[in-house]
Amino acid sequence: MSEISxxxxxxxxxxxxxxxxxxxxxxxxxxxxDIYGNIMIAVTESxxxxxxxxxxxxxxxxxxxxxxxENNSIVFNISDEGKGFDYNSLPDPTAPENIDKPGGRxxxxxxxxxxxxxxxxxxxxVKLSFYIN
Numbered sequence: 001m002s003e004i005s006x007x008x009x010x011x012x013x014x015x016x017x018x019x020x021x022x023x024x025x026x027x028x029x030x031x032x033x034d035i036y037g038n039i040m041i042a043v044t045e046s047x048x049x050x051x052x053x054x055x056x057x058x059x060x061x062x063x064x065x066x067x068x069x070e071n072n073s074i075v076f077n078i079s080d081e082g083k084g085f086d087y088n089s090l091p092d093p094t095a096p097e098n099i100d101k102p103g104g105r106x107x108x109x110x111x112x113x114x115x116x117x118x119x120x121x122x123x124x125x126v127k128l129s130f131y132i133n
Contacts, residue, residue: 003066003068004025005064006065007063008047008063009059009060009061010054010056010059010060010061010080011059014051014063015044015048018044018047021067022036022039025039026039038113039074039113039128039130041113042110045109046076046110047065049126050079050082053082054080054081061081062080063080064077064078064079070129072131073116073131073132074129075127075128075130077126077127077128078125078126079125084124085123087107087123090107093105110126110128115129115130116129
């Protein structure tokens with residue numbers, strides 16, 4: 001199966017384009033509601049991170065989103081044009097000193113909702129996999 005991809009300028013209102021992209025995937029691949037819900041939250045969170053942190057809200061920079069079927073997984077790749085980040089030294093959002101901080105939960109959520117989460121290219125690319133069987 002070929003890859004499906006879109007690219008969007010870094011504006012938070014473009015999240016709705018991502019939501020439509022995921023809605024189309026739900027229909028095309030007949031995803032059940034649980035997987036669909038997890039994908040919706042994890043992928044939009046990842047795109048939001050790419051817009052806000054990766055591209056620093058610069059509308060001249062794009063976020064790229066691709067979808068592939070690999071074996072029994074639906075795989076989303078989200079990449080930005082930012083500087084990347086050190087994903088190994090993120091503060092734990094569940095640690096007592098961080099529990100009241102508004103940020104820092106996105107990657108934690110993405111990890112919890114996806115079956116596999118990997119970072120590539122110095123953190124500029126996120127790969128989210130969801131098992132479907």
